[in-house]
Amino acid sequence: MRNLTFLEQKLKNGLNQLPYLVKAFDLVWQAAKKWTVIWAILLIIQGLLPVATVYLTQQIVDRLVVTLNVGISREKVIPILILVVLMGGVLLLTQILGSFLTWVRTVQSELVKDYISGLIHKKAMSVDFAFYESAEYYDRLHRAGQDALFRPTALLENSGSLVQNSITLIAMAAVLTQFGIWIPAALLISTLPAFLVILNYSKQNYDWWLKATADERRSWYYHWLLTEKESAAELRIFELGDYFRSAYQSLRRKLRTEKVKLAKNESLANLGAGAIALSITAFALTWMVWQVLQKRVTLGDLALFYQAFNQGQTLMRSLLQNLGQVYSNMLFLGNLFEFLELFPQIIDPQTPNLTPTNLTQGINFENVSFCYPGSNKAALENFNLTIPAGKIIAIVGANGAGKSTLLKLLCRLYDPQQGKITWDGIDLRDLPIQNLRRLITVLFQQPVDYNTSVAENIALGDLLATAKLPEITNAAEAAGATEIIARLPDNYNTLLGKLFTGGVELSGGEWQRIALARAFLRQAPLIILDEPTSAMDSWAEADWLERFCHLAKGRTAIIITHRFTIARRADIIHVMSDGEIVESGCHDDLLALNSRYARSWKTQMQVN
Template identity: 55%
Template sequence: MAFLLERLKRFKQYLIYIPQVLELIWQAAHYWMAGWCILLIIQGLLPAASIFLSRALVDSLVSAAGQGMAWESLRPVMIPGIAMVGVLLAGELLGSLTTWVRTSQAELVQDYISGLVHQQSIVIDFACYESPEYSDRLERAREGASRQSLSLLESLGSLLQSTITLGAIAAILLTYGPWLPLLLVISALPALAIGLQLNMEQYQWSQRTTSDRRRLSYYEYLLTSNWTAAELRLFSWGEHFASAYQRLRRRLRREHMQLIRRQTLSRLLASAIALLLSGLAVVWMAQQLLLGLLTIGDLALFYQAFSRGQSIIKSFLSNLEEIYRNSLFISNLLEFLALKPEVIDPPNPKALPSPLQHAIEFNQVSFAYPGSDQKTLSNFSLMIPAGKITAIVGDNGAGKSTLIKLLCRFYDPTQGSIQLDGIDLRQFSTSELRRAITVLFQSPMAYYVTAGENIALGDSNTTFSQQELVKAAQGAGIHPKIMGLPQEYESQLGKWFSGGTDLSGGEWQKLSLARAFIRQAQFIILDEPTSAMDPWAEHEWLSRFRKMAYRRTALVITHRFTLARQADLIYVMKAGKIVESGNHDELLRQRGLYAQSWLAQTGELKVKV
């Protein structure tokens, strides 16, 4: 009993999620949910009505036996017979109607919950996506989020229906003795305790293996993705990753089968106990029949009531287990939806300077990524003058890409401030700030839509004319390639969909540049914008770069000194610090890191810094 009480106590902890799930489902499909509940109540009463009518039907048949086919002898049989047929037909009709209502409700709920997960994924802090713990949490939330919610609703509905049916059957059995309904309940208690324990074990195993199952998905991606196909073949990595997949899969399969075996044996034990107790009721019933205390109709009613009662008890317990199990998993979804971003807007956002008059300034900024004690930036200061092109060069790991994340307010500084015309970034609306920025990231995305749509994604809130798309493509140097595609700007890109054309790395980068330039943002940030271009394409693009950045504040992060040379101001960054600054000529005269790297890149000095 103590074991059962402990399981019930745990069960109660997770029941707090049920009202939240019901609220979600009500918001998604309240009319369908109301209709579904009404159907469940009616269906819950039909089995009891069928059992009640069976006694009258059997007794009337016994009375009519041997009296021929006269109407007077058949009439007592016809009334309960017709009523029984009506109940059966109603059950079939309501069953079909419930299926239709449940399917319609499921479609709406799936769309609604998927929308909530997608929206939360968009608004949550960028830092979450660089955290393995968050990735596990997102995976758990996504893992059948809508399916688990619907399954919980189904279980609650079945529980409601079973409760109504069980109550009606118990009322019928009470006329034969109060101990019969009690016996039904007692026979179910072992199954209830075992079921709650097994579901907790299943949930704990699922939680514990989330990272392993994500790793399986990663291995499968490596083995089947077109992005990895070339290296997989060239370096013969296929067998390595396939073996790693199978090793991990074997371990998870072994653990899961052990869990299933334990569940099967435990449920067999619970069933044996229930069968033993039901045998006592059958023995008592046989005794009452032999003593002449029950009629054949009573026997039929009792057999149906007790048999159906046991079936309903099993269904009731199964529903409780499902509610418990789904509540455990639903807790992941609700906890994910409850996450709050830390990078938020101020209560009264200030207007963004438009255009920028003076500069963007980093003032004594220190920053360490969440979960790390090592500072990427420490007391870092930098000025990006308005309307000018500023370049930052430096070795890998110097913190250059971190500057982009801070400027876009993906993160806030640990210490210090970043200011636009003397106003801290945290004083602006985050959405307004980001609308004023266009960025080409170091590894730009390849979007498998048409060429024109790819460019137009630079500002999804604006409808661009064909002329504007062409102008952006020409500025980025991708226009000739697009015009050579089968349907020009309407051509499908990528090999995922039928008729798609793939681009080279440099061509995808040019397309991303066009996407960055078509966005009429006053701040342009380019992270290694020519890294995938050949020297001829780079030279051609550089000749247009100043025109594209005219009157806009541009920040260029690059290893290419031929690109940095185009800037009005160049910063040399090393280990999170600015070590040199000036224009190209000034830095050459300083004969420091920049001068050495410039000479090395242009072949005048065979030195690698």
Template identity: 55%
Template sequence: MAWVVILIVQGLLPAISITLIRQVVDNLVAVSGAGISSATVGKVLTPVSLMAGVLLLTEFFSNAGEWIRTAQSELISDKITGLIHQQSVGVDYGFYEYSEYNDKLNRAREGAAGRSLGLLENMGNVVQNCVTLFAMAAVLLPYGLWLPTILIISALPFFYVLLYISKVQYKWSQKTTTDRRWLMYYDYLLTNDRTAAEVRLFDFANYFQNSYQKLRKRLRREQFNLLKLQTLGRVIATVFALTMTGTALAWMGRQVLLGILTLGDLALFFQSFNQGLNIVRDLMSNLGKIYRDSLFIGNLFEFLEIKAQITDPANPVPIPSVLQKEIRFRQVTFRYPGSHEPVMENFNLTLPAGKVVAIVGDNGAGKSTLIKLLCRFYDPDSGSIELDGIDIRQFSVKAFRRLITVLFQSHIPYYTTAAENIALGDISAPSSQAEIEAAAKASGIHEKITRLPLSYNSMLGKLFPDGHDLSGGQWQRLALARAFYRRAEIIILDEPTSAMDPWGEHDWLERFRTLARGRTSIVITHRFTLAMRADIIHVMRAGKIVESGSHDELLKLGGFYAESWQDQMQSTTIAR
């Protein structure tokens, strides 16, 4: 509301100022040669004082407008960022696995807050320009209707150029989205701590730098070509506007020479026409910017309109508090979106409640897909995944996922305190130091944390000041503690000991058996020393379960598991 008032007042002040200038000039001409007296000074001083008041008002509203624009900028930036964050975590997990989605996300994030603020400001400028233009037109109308018309016509080429260039720039931006994401990727490879070791060891720096500079050179050349086109168009539009202005000024000079108009009229005309010309150009410019920003903001709304496919049913079924019977994959067929080859076809698997189940198999067997389906990141194309006989699609998504805790193979190091790292496993419940330490002890990271300077209050990672880094195995144990802290009914661990040495693995296995007692645990692993301790082992190959049983039963079977066990044990013996 304050912004609208300021726009209207700022739109009227220029016309008032010009009118006062004419009054000053005419009064000066009237009292010229009359000497200095209270009457002559008063005749000039009155409009001058009014002009001073207008200038003070102009300065006041300019500063107030700056304050409001700053406040708007902060609010809009936070609002747009919040919308993008909300949508980013609301869309399906599968969207992140496709280039098209990442293009949409990049376009939405690219200056979204700035474009939104620019759109708002330009709309405000249009309001202010319109108010000023109508005021200037009212001042010029007594001299002829054709003068305001010339103002409009002189700015039309500039407006056309702006619209045309905006459309060309938008198309270029859309076309080069993937290229600009490549630039971000090269920059990540050259500056991120996770890639620093390999970049130095294998001397990748020049290769990635050259790739970055080569792509930048092409994009820079294309940008320069757009700039040339824009400059040429603006020069032509400016020449046209100056020609129209010169014509109007020549006519005004003729009227003064003929004595039809006064010097005050000439001063008013010059000021109003000159400012009017600038205002019309600003108006056209702002309209063009509104058009340009609306094109780019369209990317934001296109992103915000993406609908998640994994959604709650109309009437969700209550989640069972305790898993009584089993998790069952029944005739599940699944293809990743965009792929014609099924990862699983008529897949069947039963995971009994309260047992530790190991799933082993070669790379590409479908083990990770099984986790994604069980976490309901995807829904199967056909068949069902059932929890105690109920299709998991009948549950609320969030409520169902609350039953599950997962240690993913690519675990995330969170750069916070050790205590908060573990408490992130269940942010819905008040953190308990006793439970945090219990989870840390279960994962085997407690002793390492207590040796840190501030124990559980120590900052982890080197990204922020006073941080302490951990080894790969220690980060993995911390992620395990986070998974354990959730106290979920279903535990899924994907290669939970991949970063641990054999001694650490043996120690952790003993802890895990105690922690998992009474809960359903699914362990994805390549290590048979871990799998052998499971109640049931399933061997997965090419999207199917080919063998099932205990460790001893599978060895007696003499199949793929037995062969792999012998190979792994022989490799371990040779290594020793």
């Protein structure tokens, strides 16, 4: 009763995964239609060839026995030779089709991998920015990406083998039925224990894999720390190599021990299932030999029985293994489809407003309240702020005051829970997302160092504009990067970064100048700069500031900064603290208040 319940539970679990099987086949079909049709035809042909081999073997053996009994003659030998030639043709065709099928599977596999990679990349770019601040998202991404590139192909191959083996097995069972109806049943019984082992350990391996995801990602993180440039200097200075190496090895030891234990238990279970199968095989062969001794069947029948039963058992075992592997792959593919079914909350409006081409009045934060996902503390609460068009606005304040939150809300990386943000009176949520972001150019606090040429690094700021070299050089001039570029071996064609052969590394400040040029290339009406000079020295900062003030004329600019030497050049300065604007005015007005801004200014000037 217990075994029946166990089998029923496994069958129920398998049925629950069937929708993923349909989705997986659809993925394969979308990626490689023509190759999938060829693959299916080859499977059917290959499924019938083993039966032809068994049948020809029987005919050859029986004709040889007859010929040896009555004497060798031309009339008796020629039919045997024809059968031998046919046998050779079938074996040759099997080899040819096997090689061709391997090629077809390779092409199909590569197409499917690229197609699924495209789906994952597209989904990763469409989900909300908030997902990237969630550990659960990274677990999902890790699980989806780790197996997604080969699981659909593996599922297809398992299903194909299932179909091929089923065709062959049905034919073999028909051949064996002539010796007794119990023979096919014995085949099934001999392989059933192995099937139950596969189902059981497929689920156990999957459950372990889910549980181990966080540890797998952490071990990858330790590996990254030990092997990448970003952490190389600090690990050496603070002698952290042994610490992280030990942490990595400890975590890997834990994962390895759990995995090996599972593999050991599965091997023992397979050994028991194999012993049962061997016992049933021995009984069936003994019975068949007895039939030969009783002269109830011929030697040809014995050869046919041996081949058919042996191949049948192998096929049945493969068939049940295929079923188990299909089940296992469906379990793992569930993670891919769960990831692909993630939907963003930041979406385009159903009836969007006409997107403005400029900023003529200003931007308003109206009673905006916002709390980051997973946090109980409001980053902004009933927040109000007006950013007039055509002005340079500086936002200053301590870390955690909420300055960068304004940037994220303006770019609609997040939406406020209450209140609204308007662009010339239009709620940002009423504008198509991409159209809104085309109105904004941003330099983030930690810009990306792209390992491409200088020209491409800058051109990435506005791919839609298909910038030519004059526009790129103008952006570099505005960012004060021309002298840096002139010192490089191939100027604008120089490959930056050390990830690829021939690349040239830049200093932090030089990378920041390239990122500024990238931001300046986009001729957007709103410029947002988050700590734009954090990696520059004071001389470079002064030079850049003059250039920026000239560049920003006629455009609206928001500068988030800790440096009051930058803030003082702004038309309006807003001082933020704990998600609120606590002071506003120009530099001289704020000094006259002799409050928070003035005290910070005096402190910073004394330090400088």
